[in-house]
Amino acid sequence: MIWLFLKEHAQWFLFYVLSLISLNGLLVLDSGFYNVSILYLNSVYSVLFFFFIGWRFLKDWSYLKRVENQSFEDLDRMQSPYMSHLVERFQREYAQQTNELNQMKIQLLEERDDLLAWVHEVKTPLTAMKIMLEQMEVGKLQTRLEHEWLRLYMLVDQQLHQTRLQTMEQDNRLERVELRKVIANEIRSLKAWCMEKGIGFEVEELELEIVTDTKWLSFILRQILSNAVKYSHANSEVHITMSQQQGNWALHIRDCGIGIAPEDLPRIFRKSYTGSVGRESTTATGMGLYLAQNAATKLGIKLLVNSKVDEGSTVTLVFPKQNEYMKLYGM
Template sequence: MFLLFIRERITWILFIVGLLVCINLLFYLDYGFSRISLGYFNILTISVTVLFLFWRYIKEVHQLTNFLGNLSNRYDLLSENVGFSPFQKRYLEEMLSILEEKEFLLNQSKVQLQEDSEDLLAWVHEMKTPLTAMKLVVEQIEDTSLRKKLENEWMRIHLLLDQQLHNTRLAFIEKDNRLEKVTLRTIVYKEIREFHSWCMEKGIGFQVEELEEEVTTDKKWLAFIVRQILSNAIKYSHQNENIDIFTSVDDTGHLLLHFQDYGVGILQEDLPRIFHKSYTGTIGRESVQSTGMGLYLAKNAAQKLGIQITVHSKRDEGTMFTLVFPTENEYGKLLGR
């Protein structure tokens, strides 16, 4: 703080030093000042200057302390008790005026964002009705080849709407979630059934363990996370291959849910960025179906629920995504948020 004060008042100090040099030079050149004690004059001037700087240091540190302590209440900053100089008060008035204007614009933006989010949610929900009707119509088509193509396109639309819905809700997940005991088998089997037509077209099968384990989490958001991982596993698996789904427990007691596919894999240089927003990667650029949003949303939703997502992959050997669920003690911290 003292060094900051010295830097702030360096022009004062340099002025006083320059003035002393000039006076000493005048005393030396002008014979009329020969009877005056130059040493006494210098000591007196320096002492008064040091006392003045010390007084200003105490006063300005006190002002700064009051300023920092009253930032939460802007009206206290301009009170007479704080002791700001007229120039300092003018600076504060201008600064507070700018802050009020910025806060007003920020509040307007928040209101507009909230309205846009609500409109988007309403639109997504409205889209679900014709999408459900479309599903029923597609199921009645007798031409098997045509029906499969339409079912795949319907699935793409469904997944995109689902991502948009959860993307809008993600910012308010704390208000939307509900922690409860959930059996992994219930979630995983339901999501596999959702991809039935897509899997039939590619000949994808599943090797699934019993998955009798229970976890405490939000059922809806966990289903969304599993859905994103499964869609990626199916999308990048080769024809007529299996996807393995199984559980394990690590050394620290965390339950792990694994999704292992044997598809094209992920390049090592892409791995650090696969959870970034809109990042499709080298392989994803080859597919028009990739949006780069699924894993980003899954990662963010998982973090809100205390779940970690890890990934291990090798090019042309496949990819394993793992969900690491928190322990009971860690669930207690989640409930206490």
């Protein structure tokens, strides 16, 4: 309180020092004051000043104590005219900023709804294209077209989940999920791409049920598996295994691909970060792992990545125990 008071009224002390210098200069230079005691005048002046400072300190201290014990409604009656003017100015500025912020929020929500509507509209012709591709004669052209269709579908799917990610808590449904079925569905969706590159999957027994949100878990696995296929060497395998880590089940997805440079590893979950490998490809967006990490965090899943250049990468999903899910969502 004392230090705050000194900072608030520093100009008073400066005025006191300057006044004292002026007074002593006048006493020394003016011959009419030769018989006046300089020490006496300085003492009287200083005592009066510090009496005033003490009175002012007690008044400010009492005011702050009353402010701390009063409600916001009572503070208006305790303000000085200057303080009331400042408060009114701040209130007008705050109201203006709040109004602008609300307008921006409304605009953002409208843009998000428009984007969601656009994504759903795009999915309709994509579904029609998929049906036509399935009716085509099997061959290299069909495989190539299915691969390009899959790339387009993945981009639309990424955009859809990126838009929904901010409100993910409102779009959650926790249920018991058979991990094997979810992984099988995602592998099946990558069939055309895998056939084109000669990529195979070696999956161990995954007879495990976990409590999570099926849709968002599928999205996370989709990003990881598509990266595994994209960066794997041709005619190689992706290995999917399970283990236990400190009582938690962990899912490991290991590819035999180009790997990730050590300097890129700490930054792979950053938004739009493509790394040294991604810069060589025009198809890399740097959004897959960023979105997967954000969705996993909201589901209580830990996402870990280990990688060595030219040896491949291993992505690990550590699932929380059921009671940890209950705490996470207040169930």
